[in-house]
Amino acid sequence: MSLAATGNDNHTELWCFNMKQFNEKDYVIVSDFDGTITREDSNALLAEVCGNAENAQIEIDFIGGIISNREAFERHFRALRISIEEYIDFIKSSINIDPAFDIFLEKVHKTGVSLYIVSAGFRQAVESVIGKERLSGLEVFANNLSGEPYITPTFATENPVCVKPYGPCGNCKRDCLKVIKQKSGKKILYIGDGITDRCAVDEADLLYAKDSLAEYCDKNRLPYLPFMDFQDVINNLGWGVE
Numbered sequence: 001m002s003l004a005a006t007g008n009d010n011h012t013e014l015w016c017f018n019m020k021q022f023n024e025k026d027y028v029i030v031s032d033f034d035g036t037i038t039r040e041d042s043n044a045l046l047a048e049v050c051g052n053a054e055n056a057q058i059e060i061d062f063i064g065g066i067i068s069n070r071e072a073f074e075r076h077f078r079a080l081r082i083s084i085e086e087y088i089d090f091i092k093s094s095i096n097i098d099p100a101f102d103i104f105l106e107k108v109h110k111t112g113v114s115l116y117i118v119s120a121g122f123r124q125a126v127e128s129v130i131g132k133e134r135l136s137g138l139e140v141f142a143n144n145l146s147g148e149p150y151i152t153p154t155f156a157t158e159n160p161v162c163v164k165p166y167g168p169c170g171n172c173k174r175d176c177l178k179v180i181k182q183k184s185g186k187k188i189l190y191i192g193d194g195i196t197d198r199c200a201v202d203e204a205d206l207l208y209a210k211d212s213l214a215e216y217c218d219k220n221r222l223p224y225l226p227f228m229d230f231q232d233v234i235n236n237l238g239w240g241v242e
Contacts, residue, residue: 022206022237024111028184030177030200032192033119033126033142035211037230039096041194042125046090047076054079062166062195069120069169069196070160073143073153081150084124091128100230105134107239114184116141118176120169120196122153141176166195177203191233208233 034041047055055076062072082090108115117135119126119142126140145151153170160168177188177200190197190204193211201207201222209217209224217224227233234240 022189024113027187027189027206028114028116028180029108029189029191030116030118030180030204031190032173032194032197032200033117034121035193036191037098037101037117038129039098040094042091042095042129043073043076043121045094046080046087049094050082050086050090051076051080065166068162068167070155070167073155073170077145077150077152083149084145084147084151087145087151088124088128091125095125095129097129098230100234102134104230104234104239107234107237109137111239114186116176116180118171118173118180118200119143120171120173141171141173141179143170164199167199169196169199172199173197174199174203176200191227208236 031037034043044059047059058067058072058075058079061067062069067075105115115138117126117130117138117140119140121142122145123140123142124145126142127135141156143156144154146154155170157168157170157172157175160172162168162172173196177190181188181203187205188203189206189208190200191208192200192213193209194213195216197209197213198216201209201213201217201224207217207222207224208227210227214224214226216222225236227236231240
């Protein structure tokens with residue numbers, strides 16, 4: 001990544017990039033979904049609200065690196081035993097979009113930059129929360145849910161090879177970014193927040209990070225630009241001024 005360190009604030013390395021590095025003609029934007037476009041992580045909240053003690057332990061094991069993202073999802077849905085209708089009802093009633101995302105999306109369309117959504121979670125959540133109108137013209141990389149009467153995950157990556165303690169993921173974000181970079185022929189600006197975004201860092205040319213992804217970058221001295229919401233991204237890209 002061609003980012004430059006700007007200093008040290010006690011425990012946290014603060015990074016920024018020269019705004020001239022971001023040329024809208026040279027980049028595509030790739031965003032994580034859960035906890036980035038949304039305020040809540042739909043998968044963690046589903047396990048917390050609809051799950052039991054088994055689901056709580058599964059989440060602890062995943063965060064602790066004991067089991068993979070893929071195994072966590074398989075075990076979560078075996079324990080949850082919910083239908084697709086119940087799943088979608090929960091998502092629609094419980095998951096909220098970052099208030100600035102619509103403004104960001106408007107700027108994306110206005111500038112002509114391509115936006116991709118890459119999720120380690122599920123297409124049904126992305127479509128239920130963002131909606132068909134917002135998703136028009138956008139490409140989504142995600143897993144799927146299927147099955148009756150109870151849903152189970154169908155993973156985007158069939159035969160994953162991964163050495164990460166939290167992997168393999170059902171949908172490998174690093175592989176997704178490789179596909180996007182190859183098909184677009186452009187650099188990638190990536191926006192993310194969580195554990196499954198760590199592999200995307202390897203393929204991103206510019207990075208916005210928050211929460212556990214920012215902590216990971218700090219620990220490993222990886223360059224990124226901190227953000228709290230999409231308004232920060234809008235302002236930093238210079239899209240807030242007409």
